[in-house]
Amino acid sequence: MTAAVPLDSLTPLARSPLHIVRPRFPRTEQFLDAFEKALETGQVTNNSRWVVEFETRLSEYLGVPTLVFCNGQIGMMAMLRAAGITGGEVIVPAFTFSATPHAVKWVGAEPVFADILDDMTMRLDPDDVERRITDRTVAILAVDAYGVASDYASLARLAERYKLKFLVDSAPSFGTRVNGQLVGGCADAQMFSFHATKAFATMEGGCVCTHDTELLARVKAIRNFGQVEGADCHEPGLNGKMLEISAIIGLEQLKTFEQSIATRRHAVERMRIGLSRIPGLLVGQEPAGVQTNWLYLPVVVDAREFGMDRDTLASALEKNNVFVRKYYSPPCHHLTAYNTQREVNLAVTERVAYNVIALPVYNDMTGEECDLIVAAIQYARRSALGGTTHQSQNRT
Numbered sequence: 436m437t438a439a440v441p442l443d444s445l446t447p448l449a450r451s452p453l454h455i456v457r458p459r460f461p462r463t464e465q466f467l468d469a470f471e472k473a474l475e476t477g478q479v480t481n482n483s484r485w486v487v488e489f490e491t492r493l494s495e496y497l498g499v500p501t502l503v504f505c506n507g508q509i510g511m512m513a514m515l516r517a518a519g520i521t522g523g524e525v526i527v528p529a530f531t532f533s534a535t536p537h538a539v540k541w542v543g544a545e546p547v548f549a550d551i552l553d554d555m556t557m558r559l560d561p562d563d564v565e566r567r568i569t570d571r572t573v574a575i576l577a578v579d580a581y582g583v584a585s586d587y588a589s590l591a592r593l594a595e596r597y598k599l600k601f602l603v604d605s606a607p608s609f610g611t612r613v614n615g616q617l618v619g620g621c622a623d624a625q626m627f628s629f630h631a632t633k634a635f636a637t638m639e640g641g642c643v644c645t646h647d648t649e650l651l652a653r654v655k656a657i658r659n660f661g662q663v664e665g666a667d668c669h670e671p672g673l674n675g676k677m678l679e680i681s682a683i684i685g686l687e688q689l690k691t692f693e694q695s696i697a698t699r700r701h702a703v704e705r706m707r708i709g710l711s712r713i714p715g716l717l718v719g720q721e722p723a724g725v726q727t728n729w730l731y732l733p734v735v736v737d738a739r740e741f742g743m744d745r746d747t748l749a750s751a752l753e754k755n756n757v758f759v760r761k762y763y764s765p766p767c768h769h770l771t772a773y774n775t776q777r778e779v780n781l782a783v784t785e786r787v788a789y790n791v792i793a794l795p796v797y798n799d800m801t802g803e804e805c806d807l808i809v810a811a812i813q814y815a816r817r818s819a820l821g822g823t824t825h826q827s828q829n830r831t
C-alpha cells in the first residue's frame with residue numbers, strides 16, 4: 436500500500452468516484468468454456484454439473500454441508516421454514532437490512548425486534564433478546580451486520596435454555612472467521628448472500644449451511660417446490676435454484692477469495708488508523724477472536740464533537756466523489772411495514788442507525804483509496820469548522 440495522500444491534493448475532480456461497492460468478477464475467458472458447455476447441453480439450471488460442483492466446494496471450504504440458492508432472501512425463507520418456523524415470534528435485531536424481518540413475515544411468523552450491544556460491534560444483545568422471550572417465541576434470528584460474527588455462543592446457550600431454534604442471517608459475513616474457523620456451521624443453520632454487493636459475489640445467489648441432516652433435507656426439498664422422492668410434496672416449497680452461470684462464477688471467485696479477504700482487512704486497518712486521528716468518530720469493532728470480512732466499515736458520527744452531523748457528512752463526501760451509505764437506516768422497527776413496533780425501546784439501535792455511515796471496502800482496495808476516504812472525511816470536517824483548522828492540528 437502507498438503512502439498517505441496529502442489533504443491538499445483532495446479536490447472533487449482529482450479522482451474517479453469511490454462507490455459504496457466495487458464488484459469484481461472473473462474475466463469471461465476464465466469461465467466461457469464452462470458456460471458454453473452448459474448452454475450447449477441445455478443444462479443451465481435444475482442443479483446440474485456446476486451447481487453440484489460449487490456446492491461440494493463450498494461445503495469443503497466452509498466445513499459444513501451447504502445448499503446453494505438463487506439469492507440469500509429465498510435461502511433465508513427456506514432455512515426458517517425448514518427449521519419449523521411457520522408461526523409464533525422470532526427475535527431479530529432491528530439494526531439489519533429489511534430482508535431479515537421480511538423473511539420472518541413471509542414464513543408466517545412475527546419478527547420481534549431486539550437491541551444491539553453498545554460496543555460498536557453491532558451484534559444482537561443476548562440480554563435484550565432474553566428480555567423479549569415470551570411463550571410465543573420460537574426462534575432467535577441473529578444478523579452478522581457488516582460481516583461481524585454474532586455472539587453465537589451466548590445466543591446458542593440462550594436458545595438451548597428456552598428451547599428455541601437459533602438461526603443466523605449471515606448474508607454479509609461469508610469469509611468471516613471465529614477463532615480461525617470460517618463461520619457457516621455455528622448455529623442450527625446459517626445463510627449467506629452472494630449478491631453483487633457482497634465480498635463473495637455470484638451476481639445473485641446465496642446458500643444455507645447446517646450440520647443438521649433433517650433440516651438440510653428439508654431445505655433441499657423446499658428449494659425445489661417442496662418435492663421429495665417420487666415428486667411428492669410434504670409441504671409448500673418454492674423455486675430457490677441457483678443458475679449454472681452463478682455457480683460457474685462462484686467457482687472462479689473461490690480461487691482468489693482468501694486474497695480478497697486479506698485485502699479487505701488491510702484496508703480496514705489502514706482506514707482505522709487514519710480515522711482514529713479524527714475527533715468525533717466511532718469506528719466499527721470486531722470482538723476478540725473474530726476476523727471479520729468487513730463488508731463495509733461502519734463509522735458512527737458524534738455530530739457535536741465532529742462538527743457536522745452524519746447526513747451533512749454523507750453529502751459532503753459525495754461532493755468529493757466518496758459515496759457512502761447509511762446502513763442500516765432507518766432501523767427496521769421504523770419501517771412502515773413494522774409500524775406496530777415503532778415505539779419499542781431500542782436505544783442503541785436508534786443511536787447507531789441515525790448516526791452511522793458505511794464506508795466502502797473493496798476486494799481490490801488500494802492504500803491510496805483508503806487514504807482518500809480518510810482525507811475526504813478530514814476535509815469535510817475542516818470545511819465545517821470554517822476551513823481554519825490546519826491539517827496537522829487534526830492529528831490529536
Ligand SMILES: Cc1ncc(COP(=O)(O)O)c(C=O)c1O
Nearest residue numbers: 506507508532534606628629630
Ligand atoms: C442482512 C441481509 N440479509 C439478507 C439479505 C438478502 O440477500 P439477497 O440480496 O442475496 O437476497 C441481505 C442482502 O443484502 C442482507 O444484507
